[in-house]
Amino acid sequence: MEIPDMYDTNVSTNSVSPKALAREQLLTQTLTALANAGIAVQVCSPHHIKYGALNYYPKRGIICRDGSNDILPERGLSAFITVCLKDTAHSEETMSAFQSRLKL
Numbered sequence: 001m002e003i004p005d006m007y008d009t010n011v012s013t014n015s016v017s018p019k020a021l022a023r024e025q026l027l028t029q030t031l032t033a034l035a036n037a038g039i040a041v042q043v044c045s046p047h048h049i050k051y052g053a054l055n056y057y058p059k060r061g062i063i064c065r066d067g068s069n070d071i072l073p074e075r076g077l078s079a080f081i082t083v084c085l086k087d088t089a090h091s092e093e094t095m096s097a098f099q100s101r102l103k104l
Helices: 018-036 077-103
Strands: 042-045 048-051 054-057 062-065
Touching: 018 048, 018 077, 048 077, 054 077, 062 077
Parallel strands: none
Antiparallel strands: 042 048, 048 054, 054 062
């Protein structure tokens, strides 16, 4: 087996594996869809996206909540967006009700 010389110009050090490229494309598409839905997320890793207490794993489409070992039955990006929007609406309703009680 021939070991390439580190100064060999035929050896590319910037090559990206097909898996890494696919993962990057999936992450970009996911983040674009979330931004279009008005959902600001935290990217924990190329495999893990977080929105509040929700965790999403794009490659497998899995959604789960912090503090729970259970995976939600909903799967995929559109389900994640729906769950995020429901959580946001619930949070806004809760905050609105709380603010109403403060005014009493």
